[in-house]
Amino acid sequence: xxxxxxxxxxxxxxxxxxxxxxxxxxxxxxxxxxxxxxxxxxxxxxxxxxxxxxxxxxxxxxxxxxxxxxxxxxxxxxxxxxxxxxxxxxxxxxxxxxxxxxxxxxxxxxxxxxxxxxxxxxxxxxxxxxxxxxxxxxxxxxxxxxxxxxxxxxxxxxxxxxxxxxxxxxxxxxxxxxxxxxxxxxxxxxxxxxxxxxxxxxxxxxxxxxxxxxxxxxxxxxxxxxxxx
Numbered sequence: 001x002x003x004x005x006x007x008x009x010x011x012x013x014x015x016x017x018x019x020x021x022x023x024x025x026x027x028x029x030x031x032x033x034x035x036x037x038x039x040x041x042x043x044x045x046x047x048x049x050x051x052x053x054x055x056x057x058x059x060x061x062x063x064x065x066x067x068x069x070x071x072x073x074x075x076x077x078x079x080x081x082x083x084x085x086x087x088x089x090x091x092x093x094x095x096x097x098x099x100x101x102x103x104x105x106x107x108x109x110x111x112x113x114x115x116x117x118x119x120x121x122x123x124x125x126x127x128x129x130x131x132x133x134x135x136x137x138x139x140x141x142x143x144x145x146x147x148x149x150x151x152x153x154x155x156x157x158x159x160x161x162x163x164x165x166x167x168x169x170x171x172x173x174x175x176x177x178x179x180x181x182x183x184x185x186x187x188x189x190x191x192x193x194x195x196x197x198x199x200x201x202x203x204x205x206x207x208x209x210x211x212x213x214x215x216x217x218x219x220x221x222x223x224x225x226x227x228x229x
Contacts, residue, residue, distance in 0.1 A: 001112050002052060002082055004032040005104070007045035017045055021100070035104035042100060043091035049127075052080035056124070057141070060184045062177070066170040073163040073172055074149055075185045079124045082111050126185055128174035129160045 009017045009031035021038035022031045022045065033042055056077045061070050087107045089095075095103055142149055148164045152171040163172040177183045 001115060002050065002108060004034050005046060005050055005082070005084065005087075005108070007031040007033060007042070008047055009045050013045070017042070020044075033104060035101050035108060038100045038104050040091055040094055040100045043088045046084050046088050046091075048084055048088075050082040050084060051076075051078050051127070052082065054078070055138070058126075058185065062172065062184055064165040064168060064170055064172065067165060067168040069165065069167045071163075071166045071172070072146070072148065073177060073184060074146055075177070076127045076130070077124050078127075080115065081125065081127075126178060128178045129158065 004025070006025075006028075007017065007022055007030070009022055014022075014031065017031055019039075020042040021033055021036070022042060023033065024030075025032050031045065058075045058077055060073050060075075062073050063069070064071050087103065090103050090107075091100055098106070148166045148169075150161060150164060151159065152162045152164055153159050154162070154171060154173045154175070156175075160174070162174055163177065164170065165172060178185050
């Protein structure tokens with residue numbers, strides 16, 4: 001269930017965002033909207049996704065393209081995400097003579113009703129090509145344990161937060177890790193060859209993402225598919 005949509009508001013934009021109905025979450029230290037008192041224009045700060053807790057951090061190892069050493073890699077997964085592309089479009093077009101508040105509250109209500117109808121039909125998806133403002137919980141884990149997961153530029157000139165080799169700092173692109181049949185987090189490869197992870201970390205915090213790719217093809221009903229033999 002969701003009650004807030006987190007926003008990508010920089011410090012310099014906070015006063016402007018407040019004028020459009022953005023509110024401050026003291027616990028997560030992030031800006032958000034719950035719909036109430038929202039105004040058209042708030043969509044400027046909406047990400048493409050709102051991931052619902054818990055968020056799972058999957059771990060694996062691979063051979064670096066450049067130095068050939070074995071390096072750790074990670075991926076994020078969850079079984080709930082609130083896609084915001086349609087709501088952003090509706091707000092931008094001032095949909096059907098509704099107010100911004102009515103549109104956001106309607107979308108949140110419809111999402112929550114859909115989640116309730118899902119029942120036991122949950123599935124987990126992977127997220128790649130990420131661009132997001134991490135909350136403190138995730139930020140601290142990344143800084144402490146996975147410093148090689150950072151902003152990088154791929155051969156296709158795409159800029160996103162990606163895995164890098166721990167030894168030579170070469171980017172380990174998401175296209176290969178997620179999209180190729182031999183990639184570590186390709187679902188068929190994972191289930192067929194039982195890729196071994198070091199662990200799965202449930203993070204009890206909603207997080208807002210901007211991403212160009214949600215891998216609905218790589219989905220499974222049980223997160224325990226990622227387990228060590």
